Amino acid sequence: MKTRFILPVLAIGFLIWFLATLAFRFAGHFFFITDSPAILMGLYLAVIPVLALLAILTFKTFRLSGLENVLAGVLLVLPGMIIDAFVIQFFEQIFPNLLPSQAATFGSWLMWAYSIVLLTATATGLRKVRKLKL
Numbered sequence: 001m002k003t004r005f006i007l008p009v010l011a012i013g014f015l016i017w018f019l020a021t022l023a024f025r026f027a028g029h030f031f032f033i034t035d036s037p038a039i040l041m042g043l044y045l046a047v048i049p050v051l052a053l054l055a056i057l058t059f060k061t062f063r064l065s066g067l068e069n070v071l072a073g074v075l076l077v078l079p080g081m082i083i084d085a086f087v088i089q090f091f092e093q094i095f096p097n098l099l100p101s102q103a104a105t106f107g108s109w110l111m112w113a114y115s116i117v118l119l120t121a122t123a124t125g126l127r128k129v130r131k132l133k134l
Contacts, residue, residue: 001071005062009075012058017080021087021094024106029097034105047113055120066125073121077114084110 024032033039055076059069087094088110091103098106 001068005064005068005072006075009058009062009072010079013076014079016054016076017083020080025095025097028095032098032102032106034099034102040105043109044112047109048116051113051116052120055117056124059121059124069121069125073118073125076121077117080110081114 032043055073058064058076059072062068062072064072084107088103088107091098091106092100095106
């Protein structure tokens with residue numbers, strides 16, 4: 001297994017986290033509308049193709065296959081998951097433009113988003129491993 005992709009993929013994961021956090025910090029009150037079930041469902045659904053595509057593009061950029069995809073998926077979400085543990089704890093200070101009552105929904109949405117990347121990485125990685133064994 002090649003390892004030259006590890007640091008760049010970690011950096012991409014951090015960059016995605018940073019840009020998403022900035023979007024929520026400065027514009028979250030415009031789009032993170034938790035009192036509308038339709039908009040909230042739209043946010044949960046919209047993240048599926050966006051993050052799946054970002055993950056797949058990352059795998060293709062570094063020409064990864066099999067279990068390398070799984071590792072890359074973990075590396076993509078790891079920076080954000082570590083930092084977001086503290087972001088959620090200090091939600092009101094970091095996101096003064098959002099209501100404190102939105103913190104739980106924000107945490108739930110983050111877990112969903114990270115799960116999408118991990119599921120994409122696992123599905124694409126294991127599919128390639130299975131093809132190699134046949």
